[in-house]
Amino acid sequence: MIDEAGTRDTAAAMAGAARVWLDTLDPGQRETATGHAPSGDAGTDAERRRWFYTPTDHGGLSFHEQLPPQQRAAMQLLAAGLSRPAYVTLCTVMGLENVLDATEGFTALFDRTRGRDPQAYHLRIFGEPGATGTWAWRFGGHHVSVNVLVVDGAVVATTPFFLGADPATSQLLGESLLRPLGPVEDLARDLVRSLPAELRARAVLLDAAPPDLVGANRTDPAEGDNWIPLRGIWRAPFAAADRWAELVEASDAIEDRTGIAERDKPAVALSRTPAGVPASDLDAAQREQLRALLATYLRRVPDALSPITRYDDDAALDRVHLAWAGSLRPGEPHYYRLQGPRLLLEWDNTQRDANHAHSVWRDPSADFGLDVLGAHRAARHLS
Structure with missing residues (x-):
């Protein structure tokens, strides 16, 4: 709470x-x-x-x-x-x-x-x-x-609260690695890999991964939304036409490398009904791993602001769904999302040979506080 x-x-x-x-x-x-x-x-x-x-x-x-x-x-x-x-x-x-x-x-x-x-x-x-x-x-x-x-x-x-990393993995001195978002990736992959075959088949929506977040940077993600090509996630085209042409070319190349046919896109599209496997189907150890994964997003703010304790309630956790797309092997392109009431978490690591990660925490019903602002405005107007 x-x-x-x-x-x-x-x-x-x-x-x-x-x-x-x-x-x-x-x-x-x-x-x-x-x-x-x-x-x-x-x-x-x-x-x-x-x-x-x-x-x-x-x-x-x-x-x-x-x-x-x-x-x-x-x-x-x-x-x-x-x-x-x-x-x-x-x-x-x-x-x-x-x-x-x-x-x-x-x-x-x-x-x-x-x-x-x-x-x-x-x-x-x-x-x-x-x-x-x-x-x-x-x-x-x-x-x-x-x-x-x-x-x-x-x-x-x-x-929305977005954090990415490019490179997602970098070498450090002493034969160690810098992975700012490592647990955000690893906890999800390990959780999906731990599922029995029947559940894993339901969790994995597509063998190929979308090239970016499916919700992209939309103000209000909606039913059927899918990723936006890179060139569409800029404030405006560049004044220099040649530089803009370079970005468009790079954007097209990213699209081509997904290997996702047009007919397969609906498999990963956003839906009001969450895709994948609900936490109610997970065993006790998997549920605790899911809670740890949720914390990598919901603990980005001070404890007083975080809704993480909401998921101490088993009934609330049960309504969170986990969906995956792409490879389950480390170092290969992949995507996942967690979705439930007032929750949409997305991750992708596909670009730059799966060394370029994106993660976002969203509350689709209240991003930017639009729900509160509407009520606040109405109350002020009525007064």
């Missing part, structure tokens, strides 16, 4: 950090760094509801546009809104931009002067941080998207 007092304490800490950051900005920076207060109106709230996980403009003030003390204040806000493990993972993901740049021979540009850039992360505050009214913050860049909504001094939404 969500700790209401804890959500208020966390909201107060975030509001304080947000105000400190805003107070460091000059008028020009502040104009870029702020947006319309969250509302139930789709028009005025449209920008807040946009999110990305590609190296595009995520909207807001980038670290390039901030002085070091301002960057530190921005990171303080992140630290206030994330669990310590999630904060460390996020910082590692940002740092991987330098590793990825080397992997690609320091050539990627996209629509800027450096394509793989640990400074190309953006923070935006929507509304006025405080104990009353609505305000929100969004932090994003390549493989990071954090979205938080506060209403009347309480945190009411922390999704």
